[in-house]
Amino acid sequence: MIKIRGLTKIYNGTPVLNGIDLDIEKGERIVIIGPSGTGKSTLLRCLNFLDTPDGGEIIFDDETIDVTKASPKDIQRLRLRTSFVFQNYALFANKTARENIAEGLYTVRKWGREEALNRADEILATIGLADKADAYPAALSGGQQQRVGIGRAMSVDTDLMLVDEPTSALDPEWVEEVLQLMKRVADQHRTMLIVTHEMSFAKDIADRVIFMEGGRIVEQGPPSKIFSAPEDDRTKAFLRKVLPSAS
Amino acid sequence: MRALDFEYMLGLVPVLLKYVPLTLGMASVSMALALALASLLAIIRVAGIPVLDGITRVFISFFRGTPLLVQLFLFYYGLPQLLPILTALDGVSAAIIGLTLHFAAYMAESIRAAILGVDRSQWEASKAIGMSMAQMMRRIILPQASRVAAPTLVNYFIDLIKGTSLAFTLGVTELMGAAQKEAAGSFLYFETFIVVAVFYWVIVEALSLFQQRLEGRLSKAFVR
Numbered sequence: 214m215i216k217i218r219g220l221t222k223i224y225n226g227t228p229v230l231n232g233i234d235l236d237i238e239k240g241e242r243i244v245i246i247g248p249s250g251t252g253k254s255t256l257l258r259c260l261n262f263l264d265t266p267d268g269g270e271i272i273f274d275d276e277t278i279d280v281t282k283a284s285p286k287d288i289q290r291l292r293l294r295t296s297f298v299f300q301n302y303a304l305f306a307n308k309t310a311r312e313n314i315a316e317g318l319y320t321v322r323k324w325g326r327e328e329a330l331n332r333a334d335e336i337l338a339t340i341g342l343a344d345k346a347d348a349y350p351a352a353l354s355g356g357q358q359q360r361v362g363i364g365r366a367m368s369v370d371t372d373l374m375l376v377d378e379p380t381s382a383l384d385p386e387w388v389e390e391v392l393q394l395m396k397r398v399a400d401q402h403r404t405m406l407i408v409t410h411e412m413s414f415a416k417d418i419a420d421r422v423i424f425m426e427g428g429r430i431v432e433q434g435p436p437s438k439i440f441s442a443p444e445d446d447r448t449k450a451f452l453r454k455v456l457p458s459a460s
Numbered sequence: 461m462r463a464l465d466f467e468y469m470l471g472l473v474p475v476l477l478k479y480v481p482l483t484l485g486m487a488s489v490s491m492a493l494a495l496a497l498a499s500l501l502a503i504i505r506v507a508g509i510p511v512l513d514g515i516t517r518v519f520i521s522f523f524r525g526t527p528l529l530v531q532l533f534l535f536y537y538g539l540p541q542l543l544p545i546l547t548a549l550d551g552v553s554a555a556i557i558g559l560t561l562h563f564a565a566y567m568a569e570s571i572r573a574a575i576l577g578v579d580r581s582q583w584e585a586s587k588a589i590g591m592s593m594a595q596m597m598r599r600i601i602l603p604q605a606s607r608v609a610a611p612t613l614v615n616y617f618i619d620l621i622k623g624t625s626l627a628f629t630l631g632v633t634e635l636m637g638a639a640q641k642e643a644a645g646s647f648l649y650f651e652t653f654i655v656v657a658v659f660y661w662v663i664v665e666a667l668s669l670f671q672q673r674l675e676g677r678l679s680k681a682f683v684r
């Protein structure tokens with residue numbers, strides 16, 4: 214169980230996260246939706262200290278981290294407990310697809326090189342890119358790069374997988390293959406926190422949907438409730454915009 | 461105008477050839493040390509490590525702001541007067557130290573610019589998988605920065621090779637020192653120095669061939 218308590222982030226005097234409280238069950242898939250500039254990415258990035266939060270606690274099982282007192286060791290442990298899928302893929306440009314997946318395993322997690330590369334090949338087969346093992350990111354399509362990005366996050370059994378808009382930087386032609394892969398990952402009983410603007414994908418995979426606005430969690434619940442019977446006016450207004458069909 | 465003494469020039473080639481290894485050796489050792497030091501200085505500057513950053517700035521400013529010849533004299537003739545242990549320093553070592561510090565100062569700035577040019581996503585992905593600063597630099601950032609910095613660094617290496625000729629002012633008989641001695645014996649200054657010029661030219665041209673291969677290799681990951 215992961216608990217987030219009173220997480221805040223302030224940019225130039227403006228609060229971007231206004232004290233986020235969130236409990237995440239093991240194996241739970243949570244999708245975060247909300248308008249642009251609401252702090253969705255910031256929330257994910259504060260959980261692994263890509264952005265440094267200004268206040269609050271992050272609790273993994275029995276380990277409580279007061280974010281204002283987090284030491285470099287604490288931050289490193291948080292990062293080992295989480296994996297991150299970036300909107301812009303963020304593959305290592307000087308590493309092949311296989312090395313991108315294996316890098317964290319042998320450099321950070323101290324696996325043997327062979328073992329790590331074998332694991333990478335396994336993952337590449339799973340994501341359908343076995344034939345691109347030796348390709349550098351520059352030679353891959355956006356969709357392929359993001360699949361490697363997801364593969365990199367899948368390669369380790371972390372306590373929490375953070376996924377920030379995995380398809381929104383993609384050309385439309387590649388969106389489907391990445392969503393398909395994300396669905397398969399979601400079926401693996403991993404604990405996931407996913408930000409997306411793909412509402413039907415959210416409906417499909419979420420155990421719980423969180424609607425965020427203005428750095429706050431406005432409303433949350435199972436997708437059936439949030440998408441069909443939202444309570445808050447802000448949620449309704451947002452869904453009207455992104456789900457034109459549901460008037 | 462008198463005719464050139466080709467026979468003398470031809471005879472000079474094997475004589476000078478013997479000094480090429482020393483010139484190349486001084487240049488390579490200085491380059492390797494300068495690269496290591498420059499990377500370190502660049503990382504200190506990029507990371508903004510409090511006190512070290514200030515020292516590094518002054519270091520870079522001094523070694524870029526003063527002539528190499530002055531620096532070499534300072535190390536070889538000047539410093540031993542203050543620190544008697546340095547009297548044991550021979551000309552070759554003094555030249556290597558001077559060249560290293562001088563070129564490290566220049567190269568640190570190019571490496572720093574190249575590091576800052578590496579896309580933000582590369583830093584973030586490295587951190588997200590839990591890399592330490594050192595791992596991130598060594599495995600992700602510096603390899604990518606080196607591709608950007610390579611052409612400039614090779615230019616500095618060319619400058620450095622030519623800079624080794626100043627070692628003769630410290631009494632080192634390298635390529636230039638040897639030529640100087642030959643000329644003093646033969647009085648054929650033009651013949652001697654045109655031959656030694658061609659020696660440097662050929663070395664630098666050979667390096668340019670290597671440069672193309674190096675740049676090809678460093679760009680391998682970036683061709684589509």
Ligand SMILES: Nc1ncnc2c1ncn2[C@@H]1O[C@H](COP(=O)(O)OP(=O)(O)OP(=O)(O)O)[C@@H](O)[C@H]1O
Pocket residue numbers: 224225229247248249250251252253254255256
């Ligand atoms: N490095 C930064 N410096 C200053 N302000 C920032 C920084 N990063 C984010 N912000 C601000 O924080 C707010 C939240 O940004 P964030 O990226 O978390 O929004 P988001 O909900 O992910 O939006 P989107 O759907 O567009 O990705 C925005 O107003 C943004 O301008």
Ligand SMILES: [Mg+2]
Pocket residue numbers: 253254255377378
């Ligand atoms: Mg975002």
